[in-house]
Amino acid sequence: EAGVVQSPRYKIIEKKQPVAFWCNPISGHNTLYWYLQNLGQGPELLIRYENEEAVDDSQLPKDRFSAERLKGVDSTLKIQPAELGDSAVYLCASSRNYNSPLHFGNGTRLTVT
Amino acid sequence: DAKTTQPTSMDCAEGRAANLPCNHSTISGNEYVYWYRQIHSQGPQYIIHGLKNNETNEMASLIITEDRKSSTLILPHATLRDTAVYYCIVRVEDNDMRFGAGTRLTVKP
Numbered sequence: 001e002a003g004v005v006q007s008p009r010y011k012i013i014e015k016k017q018p019v020a021f022w023c024n025p026i027s028g029h030n031t032l033y034w035y036l037q038n039l040g041q042g043p044e045l046l047i048r049y050e051n052e053e054a055v056d057d058s059q060l061p062k063d064r065f066s067a068e069r070l071k072g073v074d075s076t077l078k079i080q081p082a083e084l085g086d087s088a089v090y091l092c093a094s095s096r097n098y099n100s101p102l103h104f105g106n107g108t109r110l111t112v113t
Numbered sequence: 114d115a116k117t118t119q120p121t122s123m124d125c126a127e128g129r130a131a132n133l134p135c136n137h138s139t140i141s142g143n144e145y146v147y148w149y150r151q152i153h154s155q156g157p158q159y160i161i162h163g164l165k166n167n168e169t170n171e172m173a174s175l176i177i178t179e180d181r182k183s184s185t186l187i188l189p190h191a192t193l194r195d196t197a198v199y200y201c202i203v204r205v206e207d208n209d210m211r212f213g214a215g216t217r218l219t220v221k222p
Binding site: 004033041044048091102105 | 215
């Protein structure tokens with residue numbers, strides 16, 4: 001099966017600019033996750049979707065971050081405006097259901113200058 | 114979910130077995146032990162998980178002690194491509210997968 005696809009692979013922006021990341025999960029996977037990973041640390045959960053519904057967004061900084069999963073398939077994560085501290089790798093993962101193993105994409109590495 | 118403790122780093126000789134330990138002394142009866150690994154510049158990759166019994170698949174073996182307070186991930190014949198950060202996660206069903214800092218395994222020729 002094709003894996004989780006994320007784009008872009010790398011993104012460099014100036015602070016205060018907007019940025020968006022895209023994720024295409026594995027076909028048939030109902031659960032989708034966005035994680036943030038800082039250098040030298042493990043991934044941290046930002047938001048989880050069950051189909052098109054965001055069921056856990058407690059860790060998402062809602063003042064500048066937003067996410068959507070239209071039609072319960074692809075998802076986008078947006079930051080507006082970006083800050084220097086947002087520089088990190090943004091990982092998308094999907095699973096067949098909530099209790100199935102997660103499959104991760106290779107992430108988008110964001111650098112905010 | 115229970116907290117896990119893993120060594121920060123480990124080395125292993127190529128072709129030998131890599132044994133990665135994980136302590137989870139506060140694990141409860143309904144919590145599973147999961148292992149993922151992350152190779153440089155890639156997303157984490159699922160390896161194996163178990164509840165009570167030892168588990169084996171094509172990638173690795175998971176040995177869980179009888180009291181479930183610790184576990185060991187075994188890579189039977191480590192290769193250079195097994196160099197990665199290995200995450201041990203304890204998780205109860207219907208909870209999120211939360212990652213710690215993991216163990217950085219370096220396989221040396």
